[in-house]
Amino acid sequence: MPPCSAVPVVLTAAERHRLKKLAYGHKTPHQMRQRATVVLLAARGRSNARIAAETRLHVDTVRTWRGRFAVGGLPALADRKRCGRPARFTPVQVAEAKALACQLPAETSVPLSRWSCPELAAELTARGITDAISASTVRRWLREDALKPWQYRSWIFIRDPDFRLKAARIMDLYARTFDGVPLGTEEYVISADEKTSIQARCRCHPTLAPGQARAMRVNHEYQRGGALAYLAAYDVHRAKVFGRCEPTTGIAPFMNVVTQVMTTEPYASAKRVFWIVDNGSSHRGKKAADRLTKAFPNAVMIHTPVHASWTNQVEIFFSVVQRKVVAPNDFTNLDQIRDRLQAFEDRYNAAAQPLQWKFTTSDLDDLLARLDRHTPDRREESSAVLAA
Known part of the structure; x- marks a missing residue:
């Protein structure tokens, strides 16, 4: 009997593109990569024997996948369902x-x-x-069901009685609205805070650069070279950072960064500049708001809810600083920290885009509703403690 001729394979442009991604993709399973390669070679008119020699597969395997693709297309390259072993557990x-x-x-x-x-x-x-x-x-x-009972996350229960009001005001400012009125072109929103105790840790041995199959190595032992605080004010809508290093935090250092911002344009001649701050001792309460307004009449201080620093966008910038500038801590002295922070600030301002803040007042209401459903007894407990 004459030998059976190989099944012809004709590919569309889309099928060829998909098969090439499967054949050359780094994350493609090995078996799927082999099957895609067989089909691509078959589409070039190669015989089954030649494909088997090139792919080091048995000729029957080549014939099988070539025939399946010719009949069922790309879906036919997947494994067929098998009955398998009976389930042991109900x-x-x-x-x-x-x-x-x-x-x-x-x-x-x-x-x-x-x-x-x-x-x-x-x-x-x-x-x-x-x-x-x-x-x-x-x-x-x-x-x-994506269950991971061996993991845990810490959290702080809402205990600010005015949480919704304070958080909604900040969400509105991020959306360029205040008290239901859209912000004008001469109104700005500044998010400010302090990153405390950035230490200069001089390693006893030089840090080794990464190499082939080797991560960067930082010596565990170090000598302390002091610490400083990094204060930053972040323009939410212009994505511009104003930072400065101070020996410590406090009212005077905070007012220094405020002065640095408010004495430059366009903030000096702005109609209003909203300063979003947390409840740290440097800017806590009505006294801090009055002090800011007295120094700069066009400045308005907005406090975040208690234990809700996540509503302050400058914290995102600080997380970037921690990951890209501070860690791993290997500085010979405080001057090196100041120079690194200033250089990174310039680099960030040159390419930064406003953060895509997607948490709105609607999301805030959904969050509070979920907390009320899941922990009503704790909510009543917290309210009773605050009332007492």
């Missing part, structure tokens, strides 16, 4: 395992602070929910 057992993971161990009389997959597997067996079960099986179940 859906009820899986649901009970996830429910246990969503409880604090202390609430179930287990002397642990957090669940781990091995601990959950042992507890499921001890309670008779399942027979012997591996930690990897429990981890796979939890991954389906």
